Amino acid sequence: MAVEAGTRQEERVVGRVWTVRLDPDGRPSVGAVRLSCSRPACADQRFPGGAAVGRKAAIDHVKEHLARIREGGGPRGDAWCACRAAGCAWHTPAPATGRPSGAPPTAGAVRCEGPAVLTVYADRAGRLWRIAETCTRCAAATPGCRVLNTARRPARPAPTGTDQAPQKPDAEEDPADRAGRDGLTAAFSDRGSSPAAGASSYAAASPAPVPRARAAQPASASRRTKRWGKIAQRIVPRDLEPDALRLELIKLGDEFRAYQQRTEPDLTVLATLHERKARAFGQWADVSGDISLRHEAERAEKAAQTTLEMHANRTGQPIGGTAGDGPVVERLLTRTQAASARTVLDYVAANSPHPEAEVRLAVLMLTLRSARAGTGNVTGQDLTGWLQGDAEQVVERLIEAGWLRLPGTVAELMDSRPEGPIAVTVPTLLPEQSRPFAFGKTTRARLSGWAQKVVSDRKIRKKKATAADRLLALYTTAHARPDGRLGHVEDDGLRLDQAAEFCALPPDQIAEHAGLLVAAGWLAEADTIGDRLRGQLAERALPLGGML
Template identity: 65%
Template structure:
């Protein structure tokens, strides 16, 4: 794009190219338009968002190749970010303005060499190439430095007058300092004080100041910070002060690690909880006690994450026999999922497997507020050919309320979903669930993935088999064995509770368990009607969907 001259500084502004993606035409068409701020670049149109992003990346790479072919970034240009009043800065990165509004351009100090940067927003809709200073690049979020311009040549002072011999060195107005040895010349530093050094008079070193033993100052105390708090130098006992300083250093060292170590991080949080509790006892500061409580919770959560990754204590991954398992649900989220499964038989208006499946999925959509959005694809994916009949049955029982007719709900699309209401889950009614929106979303996604498993769909399972798949996935040990909550031995699942959840007689559970084995959902299943248990093991391919007990 064309550059504009800065008349005050006598320098041109750094180049900027901005590539954007935006919808084009009707939303249902899905067409995306690519536009570039360079006038010579014509707009492009793509039929899908993936093609548009690929085209945008190729367009950006083309501009970068052109810049490199022209010699890279120019070291004598004015920072393009400063020319835009530093509007590209991330607020949290501005010195002295954390969490506040963006300061005026005069309050922001540019500095460092000119760099070539590329910024890509997290939504994947905007890319920006710019020549900025290194300080502005560091203050801009999601910004990557690709190349650094060589510094512009600096001229030596022309005369003894410091106000005429000191050229302006950049946007901050710093005077240039000489690089290299100085002999027989006047060096002008940023404080504008001339210093003359000659070969015959080498610089003198000041003599050490002599003090009497009684005037000696005490040894300075070690200082440190932890959790954005400065550790007082007079904190007692001294062992607590040293522990807090060491903890702060270890937390900062952990942040520099290339790979996470959740076990080490949990130990650090435990030490922090103990140290902050002692700090609170020593000072009477209530905020320190709250920080200690947060550290204990962080240690517990971190250990749960570690167990989810390694399969828990005694698991295959924990013993080094297999890779870590990245589970979709934490132990706490799995416990909430089992709570929802246990409530389905009591929430459903009729004892039918398809109705139980619809009640489960709709409950997970509307658990917190009693309202949620669904599409026709959701309903047909859950219920297949029974979708219309089951939805009509729920509406007739006033368990579900639709904004229109059942046919309109089945025809709704993702861009215009149907807003449904479950009256029993509205805020004015007693709610059996106590989890937040993040947990609700995670459990709903887990149920969607488990019931829609690809290998399971190939077997065209009926609703009871899909419910059994969900129930078995929600009740496993770290080694994949099925078990009930509170049963450390993991000696199978109770048939009565499974029968109530799946809405089928206990005698039919063996048939559906055999289908799960054929779909590689279970590796083994033993239905013991006399003992009233189902013993089995979840296949390793679906361990990520397992809810650990």
């Protein structure tokens, strides 16, 4: 018997792995991507259309492999875990054993359990997809891993001279078991039917049959304590101690799935769930010694903080504040984005090639358009909206100073319309230069929209506002507290010399331009007594405030 068991173990093969990757093709500023597959028969593909086109092609490529796997019979029951062959590095840090890649791990190094399953994994950045044959334990321990199908267990020869129990006819087989054995459709944790789930399944997959009705359960069984559950793609062990931790993890998984079914989000409830998850996973990591659980707890803690910040930004309240702390306002910028806006204002004040207000305003708006890649789309209508009749002259001065480059002439830029914008280049913001800003593309777009709303405000335009007036509106808006008062609490307003320097004005002219903003309804009040600019944003400007 020992010889026979050893022979069966040696006959097992390493689980198959398909890895699909997206990588930049050439310079990152070009935007082209390359799709590569670990299977030798799959040639690399290049997509100049950018990451979105590449991701669609990568997902289609993954689906093609999955369809072929299904046609070939699905996962193999005699395959041993591909994650185990990699030292379980997909869900735990790789051990420094010096073992060659693909070799079976040493006995006792890892503990794989359950039948072989076919899994698919996609990283959060949308750059890597992995199909693999693993064991159920490794699949449950890998964050973001989804089980598509379970292999049929290899048939064991019956002992000689014994009668075999008759097999259950196909007509009496549990439809749920048959669907799990034959189907390759991803199973979602909330088990709800959704259009997204159906769209991501293969066209070749057969529809799951309707389960038969359950037999009536006795009253005592319905009150029995639930022994197992699932949370964050992890199965809660039935024997997890202490029992209160196991029950909390099971309850949390159920509450997260219930939250996903809500028609309207409630960020306070979601933040509470993340906080409970962080505490529970931290305790789970202490009990089990699994470092991946500690990482999951840290991610949950960050998610709770981010959710609270989102709630504060939506309501205009400080984190932990109450309804009496100030007006409830739907904010355009988060606190982090508002801080990034002030960083851009400081950068423009220090790096404008000319000190005039018209040049500084153009530099600010073009910097926000080009902050990420050094290039941005601009039209003649944008420029005339910012600078009125001075636009063409200001563009020519920026080109002469070497701050701006155009693919054509200034006249072509001024004639461009929204359906055909011109891609201008700011050399100092190109990727090969030192990066002055650390924010991402979403923040860049939000900041550009924020500045556009301030500069193009209808009531400010009606007051014949100059470039200096628009700069002052941007500066005061970015340096306002959540309640609309200007400056930090301890500062009691803004320093007059700093505001005047940014707006390219003498300090004694700030009062006149602030009065125009009061007349336009942008500031509710303003005064320049002493060396401070004090004031209050009007109610209609509060959504754009910087929340100092």
